[in-house]
Amino acid sequence: MDDFSPSDLKTILHSKRANMYYLEYCRVMQKDGRVLYLTEAKNENQYFNVPIANTTVLLLGNGTSITQAAMRMLSQAGVLVGFTGGGGTPLYMACEVEWFTPQSEYRPTEYLHGWLQFWFEDKKRLLAAKTMQQARISYLQKVWNKDRDLKNEGFDFNSEQIQIALSTFEARTSAATKQSELLLTEAQLTKVLYKYAANNTSTAAFKRQHQSTDKANDFLNHGNYLAYGLAASCLWVLGIPHGFAVMHGKTRRGALVFDVADLIKDAIVLPWAFICAKENATEQEFRQQVLQAFTDHKSLDFMFDTVKQIALENHKEINNDGIHKDD
Template sequence: MENFSPSDLKAILHSKRANIYYLEYCRIMQKDGRVLYLTESTKENLYFNIPIANTTVILLGNGTSITQAAMRMLAQAGVLVGFSGGGATPLYMGCEIEWMTPQSEYRPTEYLQGWMKFWFDDAKRLTAAKAFQQARISFLQKVWQKDRDLKNEGFDFNSEQIQSALDTFHTRTGAAKKQSELLLTEAQLTKALYKFAANSTNTTNFTRQHQSTDLANDFLNHGNYLAYGLAASCLWVLGIPHGFAVMHGKTRRGALVFDIADLIKDGLVLPWAFICAKENATEQEFRQQILQAFTDHKALDFMFDTVKSIALADELGADENA
């Protein structure tokens, strides 16, 4: 089989790529110009192809190994790799705190340069943080008003409970003078959304616990880490380091990944975690559902559009005033 060049492997834009993989108890290798994973059974060994040109992220769970040749091909295709525990959580290791990122220097520079224009100014960074908060609500509204399955499960954006929580959120976000106030407002909204989701799915005595073993918390953790993978991929493609956060503080090197993942977590991960827990879904069923939801609602596209618009906001404003 003829080998692909790196330019061929990058033919599909990252924002349009469809696949995220979580693999466990297998060996990942390069064979005949392709990246495969091998699973071992008592009777036979089975090989499965990974379509790396259409893949954004691979999470390696328990019992996995990967060859140097496979990593070289994944890097050429611009696929991010993370090492995690069972069920994709927690994430153990990656070069950029969160992920092992391909070492390509041929990425755009305008987005990092645009980000730096505002990032060192406290007032402008706060404005960017507020833009992120407004964007996450816009995405939640778009998803919940469009998705029939969510509506059938009781996730009605126009419900009195949701609108009351959002009224408070918008008022406090607009009045916030520093990031800590935004984080407090965000936490209060998320708590209200958890309560709404628990009521909609008849989940009793729910408390958000990252170390919990109940299904809703497990699925929230799992879905959030998949969202982190999309966010890390978005930042890598645009050439923005993970440390330049606008919400989660300047002391956490991976914080911008969390900022960007938050754009889609409330709209997609939160409701489906509760719905799948109510249905007693398996980990694989939840993963398939949430990844399909990411694709259906163009979550990665939304991340790219939001980050690019904020990065170039000052530049665009200058053009308009010229």
């Protein structure tokens, strides 16, 4: 097999890559110019290929090890590697996770420059937060109007209950003068969406609990972590540090990941968590359904487009003031 150069491995943009992998109880290694993972079966060891050029994130869970050679190839392909707890969680909530990022590449700095241009000004940061909230609703509308499966399950964007909630959300978002007001408005909308989804799927007496054992809550937690993985990948590729949040707490260094993940959670994770819980799906079935929905509705593309739009709007302001973008 011919060797690939690092540039060959990066020909697929991160926003277009199809795969996120979670591995557990296996050994990740390099063999014959490929990254493989080895599992120990009862009678023989089995090798499986990881298509690194088309992979965004590799999460290593319980019982995993990885060789230096495999890490070198993953780095060359620009794959984001992280260690997690069992099942791919926790990521950011309960414990620290180390993300290993290649140190040899030269990413454009314009997104970071544009983001920092507005971040230190309260009014501009608030405006960016409002832009993200508006984008979130636009994506919700696009997904729910397009997805036939969601429509068949009763998720109708044009329903009276949703439209009343969105009308209130938009008015309060527009009138907000600080981030805490936006967070309160967001929480109120999400509460309405939970109730709407619970009624559609006949989920009796649903209450959102992060430490719950019922399937709807478990699937919400699981799906949210998948969204966090996409958001972290988006910010990493664009070179924007996770601590420069516009909505969530500025003292939480992963807070911008939560901001970006919120762009897609209501549209995809929330409805499918309830639908899969109603159908008594397994965790793996839910994971496959959500990842397929991310692909079908180009969730990662949408994250990139939104974050780049906000960053570049402010980067243009730098250029218009006569400062070269590479200064």
